[in-house]
């Protein structure tokens with residue numbers, strides 16, 4: 001069979017099939033959206049101040065999609081489609097407002113959209129503590145802040161903001177961070193003598209820059225998006241930033257994925273006013289102040305070990321008040337509502353000067 005004799009007919013038939021499937025999909029998605037709208041009525045009938053966004057339920061839906069995905073689409077691709085469908089369904093119940101560490105085009109905005117989908121209203125804030133303040137004031141429902149990078153380590157501002165805040169962590173998102181060297185339409189590629197970026201991005205691309213642009217001036221600015229904005233007007237400058245900033249400012253790639261470590265990723269936290277019920281696969285974050293005495297760290301860690309609780313992170317921060325001599329941020333697997341976890345925390349609390357549960361939340365799905 002030759003392509004030329006058969007393919008136009010096959011193509012028409014296949015497209016007709018796709019049209020029929022699309023109509024079915026549309027009908028089913030609309031049915032699903034109607035269901036979600038009914039869920040909203042049920043929620044408000046029980047409680048007029050009901051919270052519509054349910055992170056534990058969303059995590060369960062996405063996990064099921066990933067488990068049952070028959071292919072040929074990749075399971076994450078399928079989950080991303082459902083992420084957007086749920087985002088649209090939630091917006092029908094009640095649009096959700098999310099503050100993130102801006103400006104527009106940052107990786108934190110990308111994380112916010114990855115977690116809440118594109119139907120969420122995302123609002124850029126100038127600083128991490130501003131994100132906390134907006135959520136505390138009720139001006140937005142949730143906030144998204146970076147907490148650690150696999151290459152650069154912890155984001156101290158975020159940990160410090162938790163010390164004074166009563167907010168809960170309601171989720172986490174991990175984003176693979178790809179940095180690109182970007183130029184504008186007026187940049188003369190052979191004359192690049194200045195490169196703008198955020199200090200963390202410079203650190204993550206240091207070896208590549210040393211090898212390819214050893215003599216270019218590296219100018220640190222407040223965000224990658226700001227770096228992308230600046231190169232629009234300078235013919236001898238380039239920026240290191242991600243895809244969102246490149247798209248936002250219409251920049252071209254000089255070089256792609258220039259991060260020194262291919263697994264470079266950043267973890268972001270979702271902060272809100274409510275605690276989250278168990279989803280089945282959860283994590284808990286606590287902050288603990290220990291007395292300044294020998295064996296304090298051992299006393300803190302021992303109950304986790306004895307109860308076989310899997311600790312995923314331990315950070316130390318200097319305390320900011322007399323009472324908080326040493327402050328430890330601990331993440332571990334499990335939910336505070338599980339009896340085993342509750343007894344570990346009870347033991348830790350007894351041995352500590354102070355302890356605060358920052359939240360139990362679903363382990364990031366996407």
Ligand SMILES: O=C(O)C(=O)C[C@]1(C(=O)O)C=C[C@@H](O)C=C1
Nearest residue numbers: 036039053054057058086089090
């Ligand atoms: O199950 C719910 O509580 C819903 O509101 C429905 C739904 C969904 O579309 O599946 C929408 C928003 C919630 O965050 C969780 C799930």
